[in-house]
């Protein structure tokens with residue numbers, strides 16, 4: 001553990017610069033409303049806090065991108081995937097946007113959107129980190145789900161359940177307009193992938209985890225060892241000085257803290273545990289990008305939108321912790 005009060009970013013040559021991309025996209029799953037998350041997070045003050053309280057210089061186009069111009073008139077299922085052309089086109093564009101920030105040496109924050117957008121964000125940072133640092137980056141995927149279905153193993157056809165399969169090459173597709181644009185330089189290694197918070201993993205996904213020996217910490221592991229030990233093991237697996245992309249699905253949190261999400265699963269992380277994960281990643285000094293996804297302010301609003309407010313507040317807290325709020 002470090003004792004200094006300021007964590008020097010080891011990989012961000014411009015440690016006070018933050019690229020922000022707001023993605024109002026919901027096509028990776030079937031419930032409308034997750035596209036409203038970036039505006040909800042921003043109106044609750046997130047970007048102001050990052051600027052004024054945490055001292056970041058933000059690079060943001062002040063736009064919540066819905067990528068309407070990219071959406072095809074017709075988008076029939078392909079290999080069982082829903083909205084294949086839309087998700088592919090949007091994530092391809094997003095990949096470029098994230099890449100542009102990361103290539104400049106900025107840490108990149110992406111506000112989703114459903115988790116399919118990680119296809120674009122991770123593809124963009126992976127490429128930029130390879131070019132800039134000649135390194136392969138690691139991904140910490142905090143989620144109730146593994147999102148590692150291939151189109152063939154998926155029971156839902158929702159692409160938000162598949163991003164990890166496409167990013168690791170487990171799912172392959174040569175059609176350029178259906179993720180064929182993903183090249184070697186955009187991909188990540190299964191060895192550098194770590195899951196935290198799992199509790200709803202499909203049968204086919206479990207087979208994939210076992211077959212490839214993917215590092216995964218379920219809620220059971222967290223109950224057994226405590227979140228402190230789990231983070232030591234997770235970061236130990238990745239190794240020191242490895243650039244880290246943190247992809248945080250808000251449904252990793254227990255529905256008590258994040259009820260407004262498309263696929264809530266009971267028995268999740270407390271907000272404090274989620275914040276702790278984010279703080280530990282910050283402490284490494286190796287964070288190069290973060291996604292916050294699956295906040296759906298229109299779902300489970302409860303009385304007077306309490307649920308939506310709580311979920312947005314939780315999401316903001318996770319982001320601030322990953323960006324250093326808790327440091328003394």
Ligand SMILES: NC(=[NH2+])NCCC[C@H](N)C(=O)O
Pocket residue numbers: 114115116145147149154155156157158160161162202249251262263294
């Ligand atoms: N990003 C998420 N919330 N993913 C949920 C995935 C659920 C299920 N495993 C599926 O493939 O559809």
Ligand SMILES: [Mn+2]
Pocket residue numbers: 143144145249251252263294
């Ligand atoms: Mn999830």
Ligand SMILES: [Mn+2]
Pocket residue numbers: 115143145147160249294
């Ligand atoms: Mn997810």
